[in-house]
Amino acid sequence: MRRRDFIRNASAAAAGIMILDFPVFGKNAPSNKVRVAVMGVNARGAYLAKCYSQLENVEVAYICDVEDGAIKNGLEAVKDAKRQPSVIKDIRELVKKNDFDALIIAAPDHWHAPAAILGAAHGKHVYVEKPCSHNPYEGELLVQAFHKYGKLIQMGNQRRSFPDHIKGAKEVKEGIIGHAYFAKAWYTNNRSPIGTGKKIPVPSSLDFELWQGPAPHTDYRDNLIHYNWHWFWNWGTGEICNNGTHEIDCCRWFLDVNYPVKVTSSGGRFAYKDDWQTPDTQVAGFEFPEGKAISWEGRSCNKFPIGDAGRGYIIYGDKGTLVNDGGGGYKIFDNDNKLVKEVKSDIKVEANNVISATGNLDFYHFQNFVDSIRGNATLNSPVTEGHKSVLLCHLGNIAQRTGNTLHCDPQNGHILHDDNAKKLWQRSYQAGWKPKV
Numbered sequence: 001m002r003r004r005d006f007i008r009n010a011s012a013a014a015a016g017i018m019i020l021d022f023p024v025f026g027k028n029a030p031s032n033k034v035r036v037a038v039m040g041v042n043a044r045g046a047y048l049a050k051c052y053s054q055l056e057n058v059e060v061a062y063i064c065d066v067e068d069g070a071i072k073n074g075l076e077a078v079k080d081a082k083r084q085p086s087v088i089k090d091i092r093e094l095v096k097k098n099d100f101d102a103l104i105i106a107a108p109d110h111w112h113a114p115a116a117i118l119g120a121a122h123g124k125h126v127y128v129e130k131p132c133s134h135n136p137y138e139g140e141l142l143v144q145a146f147h148k149y150g151k152l153i154q155m156g157n158q159r160r161s162f163p164d165h166i167k168g169a170k171e172v173k174e175g176i177i178g179h180a181y182f183a184k185a186w187y188t189n190n191r192s193p194i195g196t197g198k199k200i201p202v203p204s205s206l207d208f209e210l211w212q213g214p215a216p217h218t219d220y221r222d223n224l225i226h227y228n229w230h231w232f233w234n235w236g237t238g239e240i241c242n243n244g245t246h247e248i249d250c251c252r253w254f255l256d257v258n259y260p261v262k263v264t265s266s267g268g269r270f271a272y273k274d275d276w277q278t279p280d281t282q283v284a285g286f287e288f289p290e291g292k293a294i295s296w297e298g299r300s301c302n303k304f305p306i307g308d309a310g311r312g313y314i315i316y317g318d319k320g321t322l323v324n325d326g327g328g329g330y331k332i333f334d335n336d337n338k339l340v341k342e343v344k345s346d347i348k349v350e351a352n353n354v355i356s357a358t359g360n361l362d363f364y365h366f367q368n369f370v371d372s373i374r375g376n377a378t379l380n381s382p383v384t385e386g387h388k389s390v391l392l393c394h395l396g397n398i399a400q401r402t403g404n405t406l407h408c409d410p411q412n413g414h415i416l417h418d419d420n421a422k423k424l425w426q427r428s429y430q431a432g433w434k435p436k437v
Contacts, residue, residue: 137426160381259388
């Protein structure tokens with residue numbers, strides 16, 4: 001299918017009209033139907049539920065959330081689907097059901113790996129949003145689960161499935177800009193302060209104990225849910241994992257590198273004085289044994305763009321440069337900064353859209369996951385690859401939190417020598433909740 005046709009059809013899908021045509025024999029046969037369950041449906045998860053329900057011969061069988069308002073959002077998102085999903089609040093009960101094929105996870109970060117492992121251990125394929133883990137230890141557990149349980153685990157770094165990104169990565173590796181040796185990624189926003197939270201009774205609409213799940217349990221505060229958990233270390237992983245994962249992943253992909261030998265980070269919570277714990281300003285650097293490097297700049301509270309883009313990445317080579325503005329296309333410049341090639345995208349980028357910054361291009365990734373379940377494709381971002389990119393983000397956070405330059409084993413990314421930094425390789429868990437494979 002031509003890219004332009006897919007975008008046209010995917011746009012119709014978002015409007016509730018499904019006219020995609022996939023070259024799969026017997027695509028409408030009951031045996032070819034894929035049934036999914038979606039965990040975490042307040043925002044991105046509700047969008048995922050809607051998108052999956054619009055893929056041909058796919059049903060959303062269950063939604064799973066611990067907050068009544070989010071459940072309402074999830075049900076509203078699939079109200080036009082032929083099948084109305086059942087609601088199960090406890091993921092531990094959901095994974096025991098034997099009438100669905102795949103678990104889609106869009107819950108808060110501290111739930112990503114534990115839920116994915118539960119799903120795979122109970123025979124479900126898994127699509128887990130980025131970051132696939134809350135810490136490096138969990139990422140390694142996910143890779144173990146992938147190999148042990150024999151189930152597909154795809155991470156939601158959807159740019160891996162964008163046709164023009166696939167084309168661009170191939171061209172860079174084939175030498176269109178010569179030897180590619182450095183990449184820069186960035187993300188900007190103008191997030192407001194979150195204030196100083198007050199301890200208040202848990203709303204009757206929320207099961208806060210189950211929301212916390214594997215994370216050490218704390219008192220409820222009024223500036224945590226639904227989004228601000230991103231900025232607390234107990235549940236979130238900061239902007240570098242929240243948004244940086246996407247462009248850092250592209251940089252690693254285009255440069256064709258895996259684990260770093262050196263990681264640095266500078267920054268902090270500079271814009272406001274409040275409960276926000278993770279950096280709102282961060283510049284992280286990663287050096288690789290191949291003599292290549294990646295730099296990521298995150299500004300959560302100042303959205304002045306780089307070039308004309310609020311997010312994106314640049315790949316530098318000895319014969320030219322590739323520039324992406326956060327969307328589906330890219331530009332190639334020669335060593336005199338002359339534009340020599342431009343691949344345009346039909347999708348307008350919304351850099352700060354928390355539901356989908358790249359619009360219907362996401363459908364490519366969802367379809368790749370479903371086609372892989374059916375045996376008609378291979379995963380574009382299996383967790384074995386996704387973990388490597390998320391690990392870079394975690395190492396950037398560890399370097400930031402310790403104030404140390406990290407030296408790493410190029411075979412697996414493990415931190416060398418620094419006992420203080422090694423303590424952040426994994427986390428403590430609520431009693432009885434530690435994930436295992």
